[in-house]
Amino acid sequence: MRLNEQVGQRLRTLREERRLSLSELARRSRLGKATLSELEAGQRNPTLETLYAVTTALGVPLSTVLTDPAAPSPAVDAPGGATGPSADGDAVTAVLLERYEGADAVTEVFRVRVRAGAVQHSSAHLPGTVEHLYVLRGTARVGAPADGTTAGPGEHARWAADVPHVYEAPHGEVEGVLFIRYPRSPR
Structure with a gap:
């Protein structure tokens, strides 16, 4: 099964587990109902932006729809020769290397x-x-659009991702390793 079909099945399962209609998920994610229907049917290759919109509306980390704990990860041609499920956005290609579920965060x-x-x-x-x-190579500008942080090779940047933010490569391509930490909701 292709990755977009697997992602579509996981999106549908998550939506149904939350007892959300396609219309309600469309409203929450600010995506078209037709777009969501095509995603769930595996007929559309989702962009990074679309996946984040849907997973945020569903209240789950991105890796929840990119991985299937019961199946091995498909190999994908990716930055630095990395393999794993990936997604492309307007400017970023992201390949999932690892997902760690702790008691307090994913x-x-x-x-x-x-x-x-x-x-x-x-x-x-x-x-x-x-x-x-x-940052492994290049210089990245990341974080809040108005006052982001710049980091070059061997440097690290940290920012709040629960607000709109940017990734930018103003002086040439950037390669790096990105860690995203989602706190678990209190139960």
């Missing part, structure tokens, strides 16, 4: 590439989410 580790001169505008993620980028 942490995802991605190998990322930010295309030269491109800007990725990311919507707010789940409340309390924090991102960390360790």
Whole structure:
């Protein structure tokens, strides 16, 4: 089964577990009902932006729809030769390397590439989410659109990801490792 079909099945399962109609999920994610229907049917390749909109509306980390705990990860040509499920956005290619579920948070580790001169505008993620980028190559500008942080090779940047934020490669392609930490909701 192709990755977009697996993602579609997981999206539908998550939506149904939450007893949400397609219309309600469309409203919450600010995506079209037809778009969601095509995603669930595996007929559309989702962008990184679309996946974040849907997973945030469902209240789950991105890796929840990219991985299937019962199946091995498919190999994908990715930044730095990394393999794993991936998603492309306006400026960023992200390959999931690891997902760690702790008692207090879910942490995802991605190998990322930010295309030269491109800007990725990311919507707010789940409340309390924090991102960390360790830059391997290039210079990245990340964080809040108005006052982001710049980090070069061997440097690290940290920012709140529960508000809109950006990824930018103003001076050439950027390669890095991205950690996203989603706190678990109190039960």
